[in-house]
Amino acid sequence: MRSRTRRAPAPRCRARCASGGRTCRDCRTLPGVPVDGHDLLKRLAELPRGRAVLDAARDMPGVYLVGGAVRDLARGVVPREVDLAVEGDPDPLLAALGGADVEHERFGTATVDGVDVVRARAESYPQPGALPEVRPGTIDDDLERRDFTVNAIAVALGDAVVHAVDHAGEDLDARRLRVLHDASFRDDPTRLWRLARYAARLRFAIEDRTLQLASEAVADGVLGTVSGVRMGNELRLALREPDPVAALVEATSLGLLPAGFVPVRPDDAVALLPTGEGRRDLVILAASCAGMDARAMLPWLDHMGFTAAERDLVAAASRFVTGAPLRAASTPSQIARAARGAPIEAVALAGGENARRWIDELRHVELHITGDDLLAAGVPQGPEIGERLRRALDRVLDGEIPPQRDAELAAALE
DSSP, X not given: OOOOEEEXXXXXXXXXXXXXTSBOXXXXXXXXXXXXXXXXXXXXXXXXXXXXXXXXXXXXXXXXXXXXXXHHHHTTOOOSOEXXXXXXXXXXXXXHHTOOSEEEGGGTEEEETTEEEEEOEEEEOSSTTSOOEEEEOOHHHHHHTSSBGGGOEEEETTTOOEEEETTHHHHHHHTEEOBSSTTHHHHOTHHHHHHHHHHHHHOOEEOHHHHHHHHHHHHTTGGGGSOHHHHHHHHHHHHTSSSHHHHHHHHHHTTOSOTTOOOXXXXXXXXXXXXXXXXXXXXXHHHHHTTSOHHHHHHHHHHTTOOHHHHHHHHHHHHXXXXXXXXXXXXXXXXXXXXTTSOHHHHHHHOHXXXXXXXXXXXXXXXXXXXXXXXXXXOOSSHHHHHHHHHHHHHHHTTSSOSOHHHHHHHHHO
C-alpha cells in the first residue's frame, strides 16, 4: 500500500518562531518532529543561498523546499544541497534566481548557482528498472514519487505549511529509513544503492519491512533490470560519500556487490597520496576488490561502466595490496624497480616506508641526460638506450654517483 501525503495541522505555537520575533498563531508542524515550518524557513535563510531563495520565491505560490534539505534542516544539519519543487511553470522562479546554469528537460529540472529546481511531478514506471514516465503534478504527487519517507517532506516557502507522506515525521524522529511502497525497489533498483548511502551517511536504521523488501528484490534479480552504467554511477556516488567504506559495507550487506568484494578502509594508503594527486575513490575500490578473481573483477568493472583506464588502474592497484616486492626492497634503486611504472594509487596501497619514499622522494629524481646524449656519444638506437639510462639513474638513487651531467653520462656509457 502506498503512503499518503498530508498537510500538517496548524496548532498554536508556544515557542518564539521565526516570523518577526512574535508568538506565531499559525505555526505549521511536522508530526513527530519538534520543528515547525517557520523554523525551517528561518534555518533556510541562514544558508549561503537561502535568503536569495526566499526573496526570489516571495509572492510566488506553489514553491516548496523539498527532500533532503528539509530532512537535514529539521535535524539541525547543514544540507548538502537545496532542492525546490514548483507547482506549475518553474521559469519565473528560475528567472528570479538568475537563470538556469544546467537544465534537464526530460525531468523538468534545472540548477541555478547550486540550487536545484524541479517542476513538481508525478511518476509511473512502465516496467521494473525503466526510467519513469513523468507528468506535471502537485507537491503531494511529487512527494509520493520519492524514495524514503524522510525525504518525502516539503515546506511551502510562502506560508510555511509542511507536507509529508505517512510516517515521515516519526521516521525522521526515530532516524529510520522506510520506503513509501512495496514496489519501490522493483520500480527503481537504484534506490537500493541510495538506501546503502543514506544508512551510512545519516546513520539511520533501516526499517524492518524495508529491509525485507530490499532482500527480496535483490534475490529476485532486480539489479539485472537496470543497466550496469546506472548501477556503476551509484557505486561512484558511494565512493564519494563522506565515509565511502561505510556505504560499501551497507551495500555489501544488501547484496549489491559481487562475491569476493570486501570493503576495506585503506586509510594509510589514502594518507600517502599527495594533495591533488591520485584517485582516492579508486584506492578504496581497488583495496576492496583485492579478494576478487581478476577474471571476475575486470568484466564486472566493465559492466559497471568504468573506463579502461580506471579498470586497469584498479586491477594494478589491487595486485599491489600485499606489497611484497616493494616492501622487500632494501635500496633506493630496488624501490624504484618495484614501483616504477605502477600507478601512484597502487604504490600507496602497497604501503610502508618504501612506498612513502617512492611517492615523496624517489619518483621525482631525474637524470640530467637524455637518450639524445647517448646517441650523440655513439650508442646505437634501440632498447639499450633505455637500459643504460635506467642503470645511471639507479646509481644516482643509491648515491654511487652525484646527480651531475658528466657523472651520469660516464655511468651510462660504462
